[in-house]
Amino acid sequence: MTTTPRDNPTRLRVAIVDDEPSVRSSLERLCSVMGMDATAYESGRKFLEALDNGAAPACLLLDAHMPELSGLDVLRMLASRGGGPATIVITADDGPEIYARVIAAGAVECLQKPITAEDLVAAIERAMACS
Amino acid sequence: MRIKVSPNNNLRDLPLGLGLAAFVPVCLLGNLLGALVRFPEIGSAVLYPPYAILVAVLVASPRRDWPWYFAASVLTHALVGLSRWPLTWLLLADVANAARALVAALLLIRLFRGVPALDDMRSFALFGLAGVVIAPAVGATIGAANAIVHDMPASYGQMWVGWFVSNALTGLTMLPGFLVAVGNWRFVVRRRWSRARMLEALILVGATVVISALAFLPHFDGGRTIGVLFYAPGVPVLWLALRFGAGGASVGMSIVTILGILGAGRGSGPFHYLPPDENLLTLQFFLALTAIPLLCIAAVDSARTRAVQLYRSVLSSLEDQVAILDARGRVFVVNESWQRFASSGHICPLEGLQVGDDALVACQQVLRASEPDFERKQFTRRLHAGLTAVLSGEEKRIDLEYENPMNGERAWFTLRVEPRRHSDGGAVMTRANVTDRRRTQLELDNQRQALAHLARVGMLGQLSGALAHELRQPLTSILANAEAARQMLERNPRDMRPVSAALNDIMSQNRRAANVIDGLRAMLKRGETRVQSLDPSVLVHEVLEIAHGELVSRGVGATAVVSPDVPPLLADRVQLQQVLLNLILNACEAMDASPRSVRRLQVAAAPTPSGDVCLSVSDVGPGIPDALNGRLFEPFVTNKPDGLGLGLSIARTIVAAHGGRIWAENNPGPGATVHCVFASASTSGPAREPLAAAVLA
Numbered sequence: 058m059t060t061t062p063r064d065n066p067t068r069l070r071v072a073i074v075d076d077e078p079s080v081r082s083s084l085e086r087l088c089s090v091m092g093m094d095a096t097a098y099e100s101g102r103k104f105l106e107a108l109d110n111g112a113a114p115a116c117l118l119l120d121a122h123m124p125e126l127s128g129l130d131v132l133r134m135l136a137s138r139g140g141g142p143a144t145i146v147i148t149a150d151d152g153p154e155i156y157a158r159v160i161a162a163g164a165v166e167c168l169q170k171p172i173t174a175e176d177l178v179a180a181i182e183r184a185m186a187c188s
Numbered sequence: 189m190r191i192k193v194s195p196n197n198n199l200r201d202l203p204l205g206l207g208l209a210a211f212v213p214v215c216l217l218g219n220l221l222g223a224l225v226r227f228p229e230i231g232s233a234v235l236y237p238p239y240a241i242l243v244a245v246l247v248a249s250p251r252r253d254w255p256w257y258f259a260a261s262v263l264t265h266a267l268v269g270l271s272r273w274p275l276t277w278l279l280l281a282d283v284a285n286a287a288r289a290l291v292a293a294l295l296l297i298r299l300f301r302g303v304p305a306l307d308d309m310r311s312f313a314l315f316g317l318a319g320v321v322i323a324p325a326v327g328a329t330i331g332a333a334n335a336i337v338h339d340m341p342a343s344y345g346q347m348w349v350g351w352f353v354s355n356a357l358t359g360l361t362m363l364p365g366f367l368v369a370v371g372n373w374r375f376v377v378r379r380r381w382s383r384a385r386m387l388e389a390l391i392l393v394g395a396t397v398v399i400s401a402l403a404f405l406p407h408f409d410g411g412r413t414i415g416v417l418f419y420a421p422g423v424p425v426l427w428l429a430l431r432f433g434a435g436g437a438s439v440g441m442s443i444v445t446i447l448g449i450l451g452a453g454r455g456s457g458p459f460h461y462l463p464p465d466e467n468l469l470t471l472q473f474f475l476a477l478t479a480i481p482l483l484c485i486a487a488v489d490s491a492r493t494r495a496v497q498l499y500r501s502v503l504s505s506l507e508d509q510v511a512i513l514d515a516r517g518r519v520f521v522v523n524e525s526w527q528r529f530a531s532s533g534h535i536c537p538l539e540g541l542q543v544g545d546d547a548l549v550a551c552q553q554v555l556r557a558s559e560p561d562f563e564r565k566q567f568t569r570r571l572h573a574g575l576t577a578v579l580s581g582e583e584k585r586i587d588l589e590y591e592n593p594m595n596g597e598r599a600w601f602t603l604r605v606e607p608r609r610h611s612d613g614g615a616v617m618t619r620a621n622v623t624d625r626r627r628t629q630l631e632l633d634n635q636r637q638a639l640a641h642l643a644r645v646g647m648l649g650q651l652s653g654a655l656a657h658e659l660r661q662p663l664t665s666i667l668a669n670a671e672a673a674r675q676m677l678e679r680n681p682r683d684m685r686p687v688s689a690a691l692n693d694i695m696s697q698n699r700r701a702a703n704v705i706d707g708l709r710a711m712l713k714r715g716e717t718r719v720q721s722l723d724p725s726v727l728v729h730e731v732l733e734i735a736h737g738e739l740v741s742r743g744v745g746a747t748a749v750v751s752p753d754v755p756p757l758l759a760d761r762v763q764l765q766q767v768l769l770n771l772i773l774n775a776c777e778a779m780d781a782s783p784r785s786v787r788r789l790q791v792a793a794a795p796t797p798s799g800d801v802c803l804s805v806s807d808v809g810p811g812i813p814d815a816l817n818g819r820l821f822e823p824f825v826t827n828k829p830d831g832l833g834l835g836l837s838i839a840r841t842i843v844a845a846h847g848g849r850i851w852a853e854n855n856p857g858p859g860a861t862v863h864c865v866f867a868s869a870s871t872s873g874p875a876r877e878p879l880a881a882a883v884l885a
Contacts, residue, residue, distance in 0.1 A: 076740075077661050077665075079661065079662065079665035079693065079696070079697050079700075080661055080664050080665050080668070082665075082693065083664070083665040083666075083667075083668035083669045083672065083690075083693060083697075084664075084668050086668070086669060086672045086686075086689075086690060086693075087668045087669070087671050087672040087675075089672075090672045090675045090676050090679070090686075091675060122657070122740045122741050123740070124740060124743065124745055125745075125785075127743065127784075147664075149656070149657040149658075149660035149661055149664070149737070150653065150656075150657060150741070151653070151656060169660075170660040170661065170663065170664035171660060171663040171664040171666070171667040171668070172664060172667065172668065173667060173671065174668075174671035174672075174675070
């Protein structure tokens with residue numbers, strides 16, 4: 058049986074990386090209210106620093122387009138470090154290219170904004186199942 | 189510029205037979221008149237009309253006919269003189285006469301290319317030199333040889349003076365009249381003169397004859413003269429000079445001369461107390477000195493009349509409405525077009541102004557009036573200031589343009605005020621209907637606007653992905669917050685605090701999405717141009733917001749550098765956004781080949797040293813290639829494989845329509861910068877706003 062965030066007695070640690078403050082705070086709020094232990098980061102660099110400092114999220118919600126380090130850059134850097142949390146890329150773009158590229162770079166899921174709670178939970182469950 | 193109005197009515201198309209038929213009797217009469225009064229001692233004529241007749245005919249006829257006129261002249265001379273003079277005397281005199289006439293005719297033709305009009309001082313002076321000085325001197329030099337050849341009592345010198353003065357007097361008094369006659373014979377034949385003018389001419393000629401006869405012919409005993417009478421003929425002759433020009437003066441002076449000489453021949457006249465030869469010579473000088481100022485007056489007055497007629501005909505032929513003001517602003521001349529124009533409650537307070545009205549007072553009345561017409565008052569204020577400045581010499585010219593309905597349709601006019609080029613000062617106002625030009629301009633502006641709109645729509649198409657991205661961000665936040673709020677309520681309906689925070693975020697993100705949609709709508713809409721005061725800082729941030737998605741997806745870091753003291757500018761918001769957006773997209777594309785880590789773009793707004801507003805967009809790309817340098821803003825110039833090359837050209841059109849300028853330059857470091865400079869709202873002022881609005885409308 059797979060672990061779901063909702064019925065897991067130990068709270069699932071989720072990291073959210075998005076340069077857009079409103080998206081970052083709303084996803085953090087949604088994850089928290091659904092019983093997850095959510096931490097938001099404003100850039101890929103901040104998240105990688107947090108990993109270096111001992112943070113160990115089980116799941117990562119990663120924005121595709123960010124200045125400085127893009128979602129793809131973060132995925133590649135995680136891969137070069139020997140892997141990271143199960144990653145769900147969230148993008149405001151349309152089109153299948155981004156989907157193919159992030160999956161190829163190691164992401165488990167790719168969701169297009171805006172995201173319903175149901176889709177998010179389902180994606181996290183799938184991601185956790187895969188990891 | 190000197191405008192010569194040539195009469196061009198001469199004898200060139202008069203048949204020779206007809207010409208000779210008129211020439212012979214007139215010349216015969218002239219010879220008889222010449223023979224009537226002679227210097228008793230030196231024997232030469234006091235006045236020799238055939239000189240004037242022959243010169244006039246030669247000047248006006250084709251050269252192939254000249255021998256015939258010379259022959260006729262010799263014949264008439266022989267008919268009158270053969271009984272008195274030996275043949276050799278006559279022949280030498282004929283040679284002198286022919287040489288004199290030939291010199292006069294050739295000089296006049298050379299100087300005037302035909303019959304001289306004698307209607308200004310220059311032509312009168314040249315005529316005098318040729319017909320009164322040079323030709324008589326040539327004739328006298330040859331003719332006086334008769335004194336030696338025929339061993340006459342008078343010396344060569346006396347004879348020369350006699351010949352010269354009589355022909356100079358003839359040239360002065362009679363030649364202008366004959367020249368005018370041959371120059372205008374068709375004019376006279378066709379009777380273009382009104383009956384009143386004919387009557388006036390006849391009365392004046394009659395009066396001259398009567399007064400001259402009274403002055404010169406009566407013989408008083410005891411050497412008494414009534415001196416004042418000798419000036420009396422001057423009155424009708426002056427009148428003739430002023431009303432009928434050089435021809436009139438010449439006819440009058442000819443009458444005075446003939447009667448004066450006839451009187452002197454009878455031993456009367458002003459100088460009858462002198463010996464006969466001296467009496468005649470003094471009279472000749474007296475007549476010549478009287479003729480010169482009268483002919484000068486005729487010439488000056490003709491020139492003045494011609495100038496007045498010319499300016500009147502030019503003014504009346506103008507479609508534009510012209511009014512001329514004196515130094516105080518009072519109208520003293522208006523052209524017919526101005527008179528025709530009826531005032532109908534127009535914006536311009538000077539319309540309907542007539543001669544005697546005061547333009548400044550007309551403006552002041554509008555300014556003082558309690559009428560609420562703001563536009564009319566505004567225009568009048570500018571007109572009054574401009575008019576005062578031109579009248580005082582502070583301004584060289586003012587041009588005002590205004591719209592005014594005419595016959596129920598839109599119509600545009602320009603009012604130009606320029607200083608009157610006159611020592612007394614004053615101004616010339618010209619009002620022109622420029623509706624056609626304006627309509628064409630409006631049509632052109634309309635097309636430009638349509639093109640700019642198309643470019644804008646195209647640009648938004650290019651940005652569609654980025655714009656969708658921009659909308660999805662707030663939508664993501666809204667949806668996530670709404671889901672969170674719902675779950676919070678499901679779990680603990682009483683605790684509203686966290687729900688409230690989520691709802692606040694929903695509202696703020698909703699506003700953000702609405703702003704994106706509003707911005708898009710404004711860019712997509714082809715609305716009317718609205719010139720308004722814009723804060724450059726707001727403008728820069730709005731544009732960066734629209735471009736945000738594109739900047740992020742291209743990995744370009746953008747910064748806004750807005751100087752705190754940058755003044756507001758007057759412009760259409762959407763059009764300026766379009767310009768900046770175009771520059772930003774160009775900058776992004778220019779950096780496509782640069783590594784993502786270095787892609788940087790800066791949008792700056794700063795005041796210029798002269799107080800204008802400079803907006804600039806810089807990138808760190810490869811810079812402007814040499815091949816495009818200087819041609820960047822021309823249409824269809826591009827280095828993009830799929831670009832039309834219209835973006836920058838349209839940007840330039842928009843900037844120019846705002847009265848600004850745009851240019852690009854390579855940075856000292858990597859990349860290029862495009863600058864746009866606009867007048868600040870304070871310097872462009874209210875006077876410029878309607879213009880800009882009109883250009884863009």
